Amino acid sequence: MKALIEQNxxxxxxxxxxxxxxxxxxxxxxxxxxxxxxxxxxAFLIFTALGAPFLYLLTSRAPNQETDDGRRNATSGVIGxxxxxxxxxxxxxxxxxxxxATACIIVDIDGLDEAAQLSGESxxxxxxxxxxxxxxxxxxxxxxxxxxxxxRFLILLGPSLRMELEPLLQLASRLQGAVEEPASVENAxxxxxxxxxxxxxxxxxxxxxxxxxxxxxxxxxxEAVANGPSAIRAWSEHxxxxxxxxxxxxxxxxxxxxxxxxxxxxxxxxxxxxxRISGVEALARWIHPTRxxxxxxxxxxxxxxxxxxxxxxxxxxxHSLTALRSWDAAGLDVPRVSVNFSDSELRAPRLVERIQxxxxxxxxxxxxxxxxxxxxxxxxSPEGIVARNIVELSxxxxxxxxxxxxxxxxxxxxLRRFKVHRLKIDRSFVTRVDRDEEQHRMLAAVLGMxxxxxxxxxxxxxxxxxxxxxLAQLGCDHVQGFGIARPMPADQMVDWGNQHASRIxxxxxxxxxxx
Numbered sequence: 001m002k003a004l005i006e007q008n009x010x011x012x013x014x015x016x017x018x019x020x021x022x023x024x025x026x027x028x029x030x031x032x033x034x035x036x037x038x039x040x041x042x043a044f045l046i047f048t049a050l051g052a053p054f055l056y057l058l059t060s061r062a063p064n065q066e067t068d069d070g071r072r073n074a075t076s077g078v079i080g081x082x083x084x085x086x087x088x089x090x091x092x093x094x095x096x097x098x099x100x101a102t103a104c105i106i107v108d109i110d111g112l113d114e115a116a117q118l119s120g121e122s123x124x125x126x127x128x129x130x131x132x133x134x135x136x137x138x139x140x141x142x143x144x145x146x147x148x149x150x151x152r153f154l155i156l157l158g159p160s161l162r163m164e165l166e167p168l169l170q171l172a173s174r175l176q177g178a179v180e181e182p183a184s185v186e187n188a189x190x191x192x193x194x195x196x197x198x199x200x201x202x203x204x205x206x207x208x209x210x211x212x213x214x215x216x217x218x219x220x221x222x223e224a225v226a227n228g229p230s231a232i233r234a235w236s237e238h239x240x241x242x243x244x245x246x247x248x249x250x251x252x253x254x255x256x257x258x259x260x261x262x263x264x265x266x267x268x269x270x271x272x273x274x275x276r277i278s279g280v281e282a283l284a285r286w287i288h289p290t291r292x293x294x295x296x297x298x299x300x301x302x303x304x305x306x307x308x309x310x311x312x313x314x315x316x317x318x319h320s321l322t323a324l325r326s327w328d329a330a331g332l333d334v335p336r337v338s339v340n341f342s343d344s345e346l347r348a349p350r351l352v353e354r355i356q357x358x359x360x361x362x363x364x365x366x367x368x369x370x371x372x373x374x375x376x377x378x379x380x381s382p383e384g385i386v387a388r389n390i391v392e393l394s395x396x397x398x399x400x401x402x403x404x405x406x407x408x409x410x411x412x413x414x415l416r417r418f419k420v421h422r423l424k425i426d427r428s429f430v431t432r433v434d435r436d437e438e439q440h441r442m443l444a445a446v447l448g449m450x451x452x453x454x455x456x457x458x459x460x461x462x463x464x465x466x467x468x469x470x471l472a473q474l475g476c477d478h479v480q481g482f483g484i485a486r487p488m489p490a491d492q493m494v495d496w497g498n499q500h501a502s503r504i505x506x507x508x509x510x511x512x513x514x515x
Contacts, residue, residue: 102163143157176230
């Protein structure tokens with residue numbers, strides 16, 4: 001009984017401290033004055049009125065020492081992992097002592113690297129300080145906000161009754177909005193984006209530690225960053241299981257790359273004029289011995305986190321050139337295989353030399369290799385090693401495909417500078433194009449621009465006969481998608497290619513006979 005009474009007294013004390021803390025205490029003055037008059041008469045009313053300034057002074061100038069320490073921590077530099085875990089443990093202990101809840105939030109700010117490149121480190125520091133100030137203005141007096149990295153802020157909320165998903169989601173959204181509000185720094189407007197991950201203590205078991213609270217929040221943030229920019233994610237048990245699986249896959253990556261579990265499957269690309277195979281795209285697939293096919297979105301993140309993307313490109317390139325040789329030997333005409341290269345892969349200093357060596361080793365000409373580069377990579381890399389590698393690969397004779405065209409911000413100048421040969425039109429422009437007039441007009445405009453620039457075009461994500469037919473009518477040079485063929489292992493391509501050639505021959509014979 002005594003313990004229960006102490007818990008309730010502690011809870012009431014915490015609530016009253018929040019409600020009567022600072023200038024907001026004066027909001028209770030009218031009610032206090034009326035109560036004083038009716039209960040104590042005129043003398044008590046005068047006493048209450050004279051005591052009000054003292055109440056204001058007391059509540060606004062006697063700050064919570066722990067809160068001030070938290071805010072000083074926020075401006076004194078980056079704290080380490082051990083200190084962050086200790087502070088998270090303190091937040092849990094305070095909440096549990098009051099029979100209340102707490103929450104941990106991590107805000108990851110994107111755009112600081114670009115600011116550093118454009119204006120230097122002083123601008124970045126000013127943006128960090130401004131972001132910190134904005135976060136503090138959103139939070140309560142007994143919430144803590146601290147820097148835990150070059151671009152991350154840790155927020156530990158003081159004990160509260162309301163730490164359910166909806167209130168925390170609203171708070172996360174407000175924090176994100178505050179950081180993303182345009183900022184004028186050093187006479188220039190700066191624009192940042194923020195990803196937010198959070199976890200409320202009610203989502204964990206009561207025996208959870210500060211370390212576990214921080215780990216759960218980091219898992220939520222990783223999910224937000226992966227789905228960013230400007231994503232918000234709350235930790236959940238399902239997310240924990242997925243994260244555990246990611247860690248398990250990460251431990252198996254090197255073995256999978258070395259023993260052939262990760263190989264390319266090939267999706268045919270068809271010429272709209274002749275109907276013949278004009279190329280294939282190599283798409284990485286992980287055939288796990290116990291899990292089966294691991295979804296690409298899952299294992300590509302694992303490879304990126306493990307820093308193994310360059311090794312992946314080596315494996316996919318070698319298997320793709322091997323497949324080309326085998327198709328040549330089988331009499332299947334596949335003019336070109338296209339391989340995807342990420343931004344990190346394109347930064348390899350000896351990339352062009354390595355690709356030239358591989359082509360020579362397999363006895364293939366550079367024209368038979370396509371290099372697929374995301375539009376966002378070209379838009380974000382106007383100069384430097386990435387630009388030089390792409391230009392040199394084009395000079396070597398490789399075909400440069402600009403992937404997912406329409407989703408980034410590549411300029412016409414960029415298309416010329418990078419020697420792009422073909423635009424791969426994103427599937428968002430293709431879906432329902434035969435039934436949506438607005439889609440039709442937009443796609444026609446893109447194809448018209450490509451034609452005037454002398455660029456070939458390939459439409460991705462073609463799933464119906466109607467889409468295929470309309471794209472051919474609009475002048476799109478090549479098509480690719482599930483409506484034509486799904487990705488398949490190299491050894492299945494020969495059978496598919498022979499069947500496809502037979503269908504084309506039958507259609508041509510039918511056309512001649514009907515004519």
